[in-house]
Amino acid sequence: MAEQVGEMVTVEFAVGIGDGQFKASATVPAGQTNLTQILPVLQSLSSSFIEGVTAQLAESGQPVSCRAGCGACCRQMAPISIFEAEALSAWIRTLPEARQEQLASRFHQALVALGAAGIIDRMVEEDWQAETESARKLALDYLYARVPCPLLEEESCSIHPIRPLICREYLVTSPPEHCADPAHLQVVPVHLPLNFSRILKAIGKELEQDSRGWIPLVFLFAWMKSGARPGDAVAGTGPQVLYEFVKRMSEAVNRVRANDVAGGE
Numbered sequence: 001m002a003e004q005v006g007e008m009v010t011v012e013f014a015v016g017i018g019d020g021q022f023k024a025s026a027t028v029p030a031g032q033t034n035l036t037q038i039l040p041v042l043q044s045l046s047s048s049f050i051e052g053v054t055a056q057l058a059e060s061g062q063p064v065s066c067r068a069g070c071g072a073c074c075r076q077m078a079p080i081s082i083f084e085a086e087a088l089s090a091w092i093r094t095l096p097e098a099r100q101e102q103l104a105s106r107f108h109q110a111l112v113a114l115g116a117a118g119i120i121d122r123m124v125e126e127d128w129q130a131e132t133e134s135a136r137k138l139a140l141d142y143l144y145a146r147v148p149c150p151l152l153e154e155e156s157c158s159i160h161p162i163r164p165l166i167c168r169e170y171l172v173t174s175p176p177e178h179c180a181d182p183a184h185l186q187v188v189p190v191h192l193p194l195n196f197s198r199i200l201k202a203i204g205k206e207l208e209q210d211s212r213g214w215i216p217l218v219f220l221f222a223w224m225k226s227g228a229r230p231g232d233a234v235a236g237t238g239p240q241v242l243y244e245f246v247k248r249m250s251e252a253v254n255r256v257r258a259n260d261v262a263g264g265e
């Protein structure tokens with residue numbers, strides 16, 4: 001269902017999750033746009049979905065413990081889709097030159113620190129998404145290198161309204177301080193039945209056959225130099241682009257459900 005107002009159009013949709021549904025509406029450009037350009041819409045949908053999950057958890061006595069000012073998880077490797085890399089690159093180019101230089105320097109320092117800890121070479125070689133012992137070890141070693149995200153300022157995200165989807169989706173119900181030492185303290189992550197970041201990464205991987213469809217956030221300034229514009233490859237009217245995303249999200253949910261059923265047999 002779509003309702004057009006001026007050059008924007010509001011689209012309503014629903015994605016089935018188990019016995020329930022995620023029903024939402026989104027206002028997108030009626031005319032030509034692309035996946036990177038409608039990223040703010042996806043961020044807003046992701047946030048409203050997460051708010052619903054967070055409220056349910058609070059009601060069931062398992063409140064999410066993540067709070068402003070806790071940047072413990074911001075020392076992990078943050079995988080961002082190439083579309084988010086494109087959007088963040090465009091945003092950085094709008095900043096005053098002095099701020100751009102400051103950020104470039106922080107990203108450089110983070111890479112130097114990770115290099116000194118022997119992490120960078122392994123980051124390039126390892127498949128982070130693989131459920132392997134070495135991938136898990138690399139993720140832990142990255143965290144214990146204690147290199148803060150270059151966008152973390154005074155333990156808060158300096159780009160909070162436009163932060164990547166993966167950062168929105170990382171939530172825990174365990175004590176926040178546990179996130180700084182997951183090898184010894186139990187961390188209880190929140191399972192989200194809809195994972196917006198994963199869908200974007202999968203679309204990116206389809207576009208770039210020889211890549212993973214994502215980059216570690218700390219590589220952003222290096223990636224920017226490529227001038228890549230992956231969003232153009234998923235273009236159309238606003239409703240068409242949103243449909244592409246929602247369709248893949250539904251397919252992903254159905255795949256997980258089919259696997260669960262097969263696993264339960």
Ligand code: SF4
Nearest residue numbers: 074149151152157167
């Ligand atoms: S972008 Fe923000 S929320 Fe994400 S890791 Fe960096 S500082 Fe943390």
